[in-house]
Structures are given as structure tokens and as C-alpha cells.
Amino acid sequence: MNELTNREVQVIHLLAVDNMSVKQIAKSLDISPRTVHFHLQNCYKKLGYEYNARNQTRIVIEYRTHIGV
DSSP: OTTSOHHHHHHHHHHHTSOOOHHHHHHHHTSOHHHHHHHHHHHHHHTTOOSSHHHHHHHHHHHHHHHTO
16 A cells, blocks of 8 residues: 555555445546546555455455455
């Protein structure tokens, strides 16, 4: 997780811990949903996953484990 930018960590945190949707994340961070998707795609690539719905669960579990939730 160390290779993620601060913004990517924010997006993953809102997704994984706060259970926000892409629209909610976008509104919360005052960015577009497209930008949220861009950050998520980068996170997935950096963590070695393909960007798809099945892997979203893996990313959430990995992040929660990483932060101890």
C-alpha cells in the first residue's frame, strides 16, 4: 500500500471502510466520478489486480487487513 498516492489511499479508504459508492466518493472529495474511477484503476494496477467488480472485494479486504479493520 506504500506505493499509493495520498489521494488513492483516500479513495480506497472511502470505498473500503466507509462503504461509499463512486458517486459518494466523488461528492465527498469534490472530484468527478470519472476521476474516482481513474484513481481506483491506478490502485488496482499498483496492487497487481485487474480493474473489475470481482477484484473490488479483494482490494477492500486487502486494505482493511492493512489498516487493521
